[in-house]
Amino acid sequence: xxxxxxxxxxxxxxxxxxxxxxxxxxxxxxxxxxxxxxxxxxxxxxxxxxxxxxxxxxxxxxxxxxxxxxxxxxxxxxxxxxxxxxxxxxxxxxxxxxxxxxxxxxxxxxxxxxxxxxxxxxxxxxxxxxxxxxxxxxxxxxxxxxxxxxxxxxxxxxxxxxxxxxxxxxxxxxxxxxxxxxxxxxxxxxxxxxxxxxxxxxxxxxxxxxxxxxxxxxxxxxxxxxxxxxxxxxxxxxxxxxxxxxx
Numbered sequence: 001x002x003x004x005x006x007x008x009x010x011x012x013x014x015x016x017x018x019x020x021x022x023x024x025x026x027x028x029x030x031x032x033x034x035x036x037x038x039x040x041x042x043x044x045x046x047x048x049x050x051x052x053x054x055x056x057x058x059x060x061x062x063x064x065x066x067x068x069x070x071x072x073x074x075x076x077x078x079x080x081x082x083x084x085x086x087x088x089x090x091x092x093x094x095x096x097x098x099x100x101x102x103x104x105x106x107x108x109x110x111x112x113x114x115x116x117x118x119x120x121x122x123x124x125x126x127x128x129x130x131x132x133x134x135x136x137x138x139x140x141x142x143x144x145x146x147x148x149x150x151x152x153x154x155x156x157x158x159x160x161x162x163x164x165x166x167x168x169x170x171x172x173x174x175x176x177x178x179x180x181x182x183x184x185x186x187x188x189x190x191x192x193x194x195x196x197x198x199x200x201x202x203x204x205x206x207x208x209x210x211x212x213x214x215x216x217x218x219x220x221x222x223x224x225x226x227x228x229x230x231x232x233x234x235x236x237x238x239x240x241x242x243x244x245x246x247x
Contacts, residue, residue, distance in 0.1 A: 022083075022084035023080075023085075026055075026056045027077060027080060029052045029055070029056075030048065030049060030052055030081065031081055031110075033048055033052075034110045038110075038203050038204045038222055039204040039221045040108050041105055042105070042106035042107075045074065045108050049077065078093050078245040079246055079247035080247055081093060082244075082245055082247070083247045090112070091110055091112050091113060092110070092111050092113055092245075093111075094225055094242050094245065095108050095242070095245060096225055096241065097243070098162070098240055099161050099162065109221065109222055109225050111225050111242075117229070121135060127199070128187075129184070130187040130188050131188070131192075131199075133184040134177055134180065134188060135196070135205065136230075137179065138176060138197075139219065139223070139230070139234055140234055141166075141168045141176065142164060142166040142167060143164055143166055143231070143234045143235050143236055145166035145168060146164050146165050146166030147166075147235065162238045162239065162241075163219065163224065163236070163238060164218070164219045164231070164236045165218075166218070166219075167218050168216065168217045169214060169215070169217075170197075170208070170214075170215040171214070171215075173193075173197050173217055174190055174193045176193075177189075177192075200220075201220075204222040205220050205223050206219065206220045206223070224239060224240050224242075225242060
């Protein structure tokens with residue numbers, strides 16, 4: 001459950017400057033938290049939206065209460081935000097649907113519509129070219145593992161559905177730093193590689209899956225949203241559909 005703190009309400013303008021004239025206070029809060037959280041499930045964003053609405057009503061501010069009345073639903077709020085920010089900032093709150101454990105899970109995230117692959121990955125403060133190279137190698141191995149899984153299955157057991165079912169064991173992931181070549185060879189220590197993988201998980205580029213006592217890395221919802229062309233180039237054929245929320 002994601003709560004709105006006083007710090008959120010006091011510093012919301014730090015993240016959003018250009019479109020403030022078109023965004024209500026509650027819409028600014030939602031967008032700020034979307035930037036902060038990177039990716040939210042449907043359950044998480046609905047809880048966040050409810051908290052924002054309550055925060056605005058509790059503020060005893062007539063303008064905040066008017067803000068609440070302009071967004072009768074989460075869908076309306078996201079649509080209004082996108083209408084304001086897409087023309088100015090070329091970013092957009094998008095949605096994808098991923099099958100997980102036999103059910104479809106909706107994910108929502110802010111997508112940069114114009115930045116290239118490298119610019120999106122370099123967005124994290126202090127990220128290096130060597131860490132980006134490690135991330136790409138991780139994706140390559142995850143996709144390759146799915147192909148291996150498919151080759152080992154008979155026709156009736158073929159992997160189906162959207163997304164990539166491939167995995168890389170967390171214990172093996174740090175060791176991939178030793179397989180980096182060219183300008184990236186021997187540039188990451190084990191500690192640096194471990195820290196980089198931790199940041200990929202926190203920022204939702206990758207997700208963890210546990211099987212027995214072993215932990216595996218898989219493609220995260222943010223990667224499907226922001227790097228679909230890279231995944232296609234690597235051989236992922238069944239990308240989840242990106243749903244655009246517009247008013």
